[in-house]
Amino acid sequence: MPRTPHSAPHSPGCWRAVLWNRLVNSGYKDIDFVGTLPPQGCGQAHDGDNEGHGGELVTSVADQNLLPGRLASTRPDIVVMHFGTNDVWSSIAPDRILAAYTKLVTQMRASNPDMRILVAQLIPMNPSSCAGCAQRVVDFNARIPGWARVTGTDRSPVTVVDQWTGFITAADTYDGVHPNASGDDKIAARWFPALSAVLDAGVPQDPGDPGEDPAACTARFRAVSSWQGGYQGEVTVTNTSASAVRGWTATVVPANGARLTQLWNGSLTTAADGTATVRNAAWNGTLAAGASAAFGFVATAPATAGTPAATVTCTGTAPAA
Numbered sequence: 001m002p003r004t005p006h007s008a009p010h011s012p013g014c015w016r017a018v019l020w021n022r023l024v025n026s027g028y029k030d031i032d033f034v035g036t037l038p039p040q041g042c043g044q045a046h047d048g049d050n051e052g053h054g055g056e057l058v059t060s061v062a063d064q065n066l067l068p069g070r071l072a073s074t075r076p077d078i079v080v081m082h083f084g085t086n087d088v089w090s091s092i093a094p095d096r097i098l099a100a101y102t103k104l105v106t107q108m109r110a111s112n113p114d115m116r117i118l119v120a121q122l123i124p125m126n127p128s129s130c131a132g133c134a135q136r137v138v139d140f141n142a143r144i145p146g147w148a149r150v151t152g153t154d155r156s157p158v159t160v161v162d163q164w165t166g167f168i169t170a171a172d173t174y175d176g177v178h179p180n181a182s183g184d185d186k187i188a189a190r191w192f193p194a195l196s197a198v199l200d201a202g203v204p205q206d207p208g209d210p211g212e213d214p215a216a217c218t219a220r221f222r223a224v225s226s227w228q229g230g231y232q233g234e235v236t237v238t239n240t241s242a243s244a245v246r247g248w249t250a251t252v253v254p255a256n257g258a259r260l261t262q263l264w265n266g267s268l269t270t271a272a273d274g275t276a277t278v279r280n281a282a283w284n285g286t287l288a289a290g291a292s293a294a295f296g297f298v299a300t301a302p303a304t305a306g307t308p309a310a311t312v313t314c315t316g317t318a319p320a321a
Contacts, residue, residue, distance in 0.1 A: 013052045015179065018188035019195070020046035026192075028199055034074040049074075058083045059092055062100035071111040078198055079108055080191060082120035082163060085177070088136045089125070097140065098147045098275065099253045099311035105151055105158065106313050110216075115156045116198045119148060120163040123187065127176035137164070146271040150251070161194045163187060216241040217316035219250050223308035230301050231258070231308040235278070236294045239287040245316035247285040248293070252276040255309040258301035265295035287316070 016033065021044060023031060032047065039048025051070060061067055061083075081104075087097045101119070108115045121141040126134045145160050152158035163186075169176050172183035179187060218240050224232040235252060239245045252260065252275070259274045266278040276297075284293040301308070 013050065013179075013184075013187075014042040014181070015184040015187035015191070016048065016050055016052075017042040017044050017046040018184050019191050020048075022188060022192050023196070023199075026196065028196070031199070034076055036070050036073050055086060057086045057090065057092070058104070059087050059096055059100045062103040065107075067104050067107045068111070071108065075111070077112065077114070078116045078118070078195070080118045080195060082122065082187075084140065085122055085125060085137075088122065088140050089130055089133055089177075091132070091136070093255075094140045094143050094273075095253055095255050095257075096311075098143060098273070101147060102151060102251055102253065102275075102311070102313055105156075106315065109156050109315070113155060117152075117156065117158045118161050118191070118194050118198070119144065119158055120161050120190075121145075123163045123167045123172075123179065123183070124169050125177050126169040134169075143273045146273040147275055150269065150271045150275050150277045159194055159198070161190055163190050217245065217248055217314040219312040219314040221252070221310045221312045224296070226308050229303055230261075230299055232296065232298050233308060233310065234294055234296045235310075235312050236292050237280075237287075237314050238292040239289060239316055241316065241318070242289055243318065244286060244288050245318060247317040248280050248287065248314055250278045250295070250312060250314040252278060252297075253311040254299055254301075255311070256301060256305040258299045258305055258308070258310070260297045260299050262298040263295060264297070265293070268297070 020033060033049050035050040035052075037050050037052065039046070042048070084097050087100075105117060108117060121144050122137050124134065125137050141164050148158040148160045167183065167186055172179055172186055174180045216239070218238050220236045220238070222234050224234050226232070235250055237248050237250055239248075250266075254260065254274060254276070257274070260268060260270060260276045263278065265284060266281050269277045271277075278295055280293065287293060299308070
């Protein structure tokens with residue numbers, strides 16, 4: 001039974017009820033919406049368990065490590081995530097929001113290495129009390145596809161679902177932010193094909209199936225030196241699992257508009273939004289339990305960037321059994 005949690009800033013979010021009934025009416029019977037929050041009405045029968053915590057920020061969930069406990073309680077196979085509206089409202093930088101996304105995805109895969117993740121480009125926002133919100137949503141949404149390209153894997157894909165196009169705040173919300181019945185219908189209609197495609201493809205039910213299971217891994221950034229317009233950085237990757245890993249991948253999200261331009265002791269792929277994916281070199285991928293490897297890089301940065309900073313995460317690959 002595929003178990004699907006729903007994270008969104010709109011609680012309870014009656015689009016879930018619309019989506020549930022559309023799935024059931026289309027023949028999807030053996031599904032279970034899960035979440036640590038109970039159903040909250042909506043006037044139609046549906047499986048209303050959800051993770052739509054009203055007012056919550058994705059950066060707060062990441063910073064406070066709230067997700068692992070929720071995942072342990074619900075054990076989902078698929079995550080449907082519309083999350084970040086409150087962060088955009090609060091003028092939190094896209095780099096920081098995307099770093100939070102990356103951390104949550106890492107935690108999802110620690111819960112289930114085969115996690116299927118559907119991530120929304122946020123619905124428009126145009127409240128009278130936030131003149132800059134409309135453009136900030138546009139700017140943030142533009143960053144999501146690039147982030148998804150470097151974050152998705154064959155085993156745990158990340159699918160971007162465009163919830164922005166065709167959604168009109170004047171007609172589809174009651175306050176410029178929260179969807180009304182028309183907005184609920186539009187949101188459900190956008191989720192449906194993406195979610196049904198995952199369900200039709202089949203969701204692996206046993207994380208223990210043969211494959212490249214992620215192993216526990218941490219990454220730590222430090223600035224070696226800096227100058228006007230750039231800096232040299234170093235990331236140390238440590239195997240924190242109880243056994244050896246045979247490879248590792250690190251994600252580096254440089255802050256304040258910086259971009260990695262040179263790298264050594266690894267291979268570099270850079271997304272359009274500046275997010276860097278670094279894979280081990282042939283000679284430093286195997287790490288015994290507790291062992292570390294480091295890679296260095298040079299980054300360019302705007303003259304006003306300030307102190308070098310970056311959010312770094314990593315995953316390790318355990319040896320095949």
